[in-house]
Amino acid sequence: QSALTQPASVSGSPGQSITISCTGTSSDVGNYYLVSWYQQHPGKAPKLMIYEVTKRPSGVSNRFSGSKSGNTASLTISGLQAEDEADYYCCSYAGSYTYVFGTGTKVTVL
Amino acid sequence: QVQLQESGPGLVKPSQTLSLTCTVSGGSVSSGYYWSWIRQPAGKGLEWIGRIYTSGSTNYNPSLKSRVTISLDTSKNQFSLKLTSVTAADTAVYYCARDRVGASYFDSWGQGTLVTVSS
Numbered sequence: 001q002s003a004l005t006q007p008a009s010v011s012g013s014p015g016q017s018i019t020i021s022c023t024g025t026s027s028d029v030g031n032y033y034l035v036s037w038y039q040q041h042p043g044k045a046p047k048l049m050i051y052e053v054t055k056r057p058s059g060v061s062n063r064f065s066g067s068k069s070g071n072t073a074s075l076t077i078s079g080l081q082a083e084d085e086a087d088y089y090c091c092s093y094a095g096s097y098t099y100v101f102g103t104g105t106k107v108t109v110l
Numbered sequence: 111q112v113q114l115q116e117s118g119p120g121l122v123k124p125s126q127t128l129s130l131t132c133t134v135s136g137g138s139v140s141s142g143y144y145w146s147w148i149r150q151p152a153g154k155g156l157e158w159i160g161r162i163y164t165s166g167s168t169n170y171n172p173s174l175k176s177r178v179t180i181s182l183d184t185s186k187n188q189f190s191l192k193l194t195s196v197t198a199a200d201t202a203v204y205y206c207a208r209d210r211v212g213a214s215y216f217d218s219w220g221q222g223t224l225v226t227v228s229s
Contacts, residue, residue, distance in 0.1 A: 001173065032214075036214070036216070038216070045205055045221055046219055048217050091158075096172075098158070098172065099214065101155055101156040101158060103155050
């Protein structure tokens with residue numbers, strides 16, 4: 001059970017859109033519609049942003065959206081804002097009642 | 111709004127057992143959710159450790175399974191983590207989190223507690 005692969009960093013200017021990829025295998029991301037995304041500011045606990053690939057919890061901005069194609073899930077942040085600067089982690093159900101997280105992506109707002 | 115709070119020793123000696131408790135408020139550990147432990151070494155990513163269901167059934171990360179026990183105390187509305195034979199590699203911030211049954215995501219998290227393994 002290896003960690004899902006994410007780019008170490010992604011950056012964008014305010015107002016732009018960025019996309020973070022999360023690549024797994026046919027045993028996790030590719031086999032289940034159970035990918036979630038978490039935002040983590042320094043020194044804080046992670047916050048759920050997307051669940052079941054595309055769903056947004058109540059209170060999360062609609063600037064955040066998720067998708068999946070094959071073994072790769074993606075998180076898109078549109079209309080990038082300074083407050084979006086944080087670390088982002090994907091997570092997938094990996095079968096046999098286990099989970100695997102992504103390696104994490106640092107988002108920088110230029 | 112459910113709230114979770116981790117507690118336990120911040121320093122554990124190598125080869126000893128790490129023990130943490132998560133106290134749940136604003137909800138019940140018997141309410142039909144999974145309750146998970148997740149950890150994060152400094153500057154690194156998140157690692158799922160394991161979870162326990164309301165019924166007491168457990169699931170563990172295969173890489174940690176031989177050293178981990180998660181238990182439930184419904185009378186205190188708490189669940190606990192024990193990790194045996196710790197080494198410096200187990201130094202991390204440990205989070206407890208609520209895990210939605212059938213949906214596989216963590217919708218509520220504790221603030222995290224730092225556990226350092228050192229002599």
